Amino acid sequence: MRKSQQSGFRKKTVKLILSVVFRSLEYLVLLQITTLVLELHTRFLVLNDSILTTATHHCNKHFSRILLGYVRQPDLVSQLGVDRLHHARAVLQRAAELLQRHFGVTLVLHVTTTFSALIYGAYQFLVMWVAPEKSNATVVNNSKASAATWLTSHLLHLVAVALSCSATVDEAERTRDLVVRVATLRWRPFLSAGMEPLLMQVLTSRPLSFKAAGFLTIDRRLLVTALCVTITYLVILAQISLN
Incomplete structure (x- = not known):
């Protein structure tokens, strides 16, 4: 009897250690x-x-403020030369690629695991809340907490990745909008000559978007998709098991 108890305690300890190691690695990858x-x-913001x-420095002050909006003070901004702006934008685009x-594959696995965890977690919580007498046969853990x-x-994991990717894409799109607007301020030859390569670059290159190995796009719409998928499968599973 004592040996069986020790064996069961060892199995639980090993499972706990493996779970902690796996979750720690998952958190580290997500944080990275x-x-x-x-x-x-x-970098896009800079x-x-x-x-x-x-x-602003090479155009009419009032018109540029109306067209481009508020501009930070020069001493608070890391200024780049006009002829280096398109180089910086190309490097950032390459860094995103x-x-x-x-x-890519890590994001696919992360999103798939998160969707599965959301569906099962919601179903597990629903069973324990609505039909606790069936929880022993349908769920793994009977703890609501x-x-x-x-x-x-898992929901916070998905929110962190989706919102960070969306914020970066929005800032990259802001670069495209700013360059197109600056192109209308052709009052200084120095500015026009320096901005022309950047204008051609943003008009001919593909808009930035974060994709998980080409299978899905990581943005705010992914959160809505996760919510819809969770509700749909939760209704189906509830109808099958609880009835």
């Missing part, structure tokens, strides 16, 4: 992806501020 995407977002500052190539924690953690 989110940090790199937000770093890219910061590029946009440099475009605004450069355009390499980032997606490196984490554990189910809520599981559901919340």
Whole structure:
């Protein structure tokens, strides 16, 4: 009897250790992806501020303020030369491509795991709330707190990745809009000659978007998709099992 208890305790300990290691690795990978995407977002933000500052210094002050909006003070902005703006934008575009190539499969696995966890977590919580007498046969863990924690953690993972990618895409699109607007301010030959390569680059290149190995796009719409999928499968599973 004592040996069986020790064996069961060892199995639980091993399962707990493996679970902690797996979740820690998952958190580290997610943190790395989110940090790199937000770093890219910061770089696009600096590029946009440099475009605004450069355009304001070489154009009519009042018209540029009306067309481009508020411009930060020059001492707070990392200014780039006009002839280097298109180089910086090309490097950022390439960095986004390499980032997606490196984490494409990881994002697919992450999104798939998150969708599965959301569906099962919602179903597990529903069974324990509506029909607790059936929970022993249909769910793995009978703890409502554990189910809520599981559901919340995966939801936060998806929200972090989706919002960081969306913010970066929005800032990249802001670069395109700013360059097109600056192109209308052709009062200084120096500005026109410097902005023309950047204008041609943003008009001919594909808009930035984060894709998980080409299977799906990571943006805010993914959150709506996750909600719809969870509700749909939750209704189906509830009708099958609870009836």
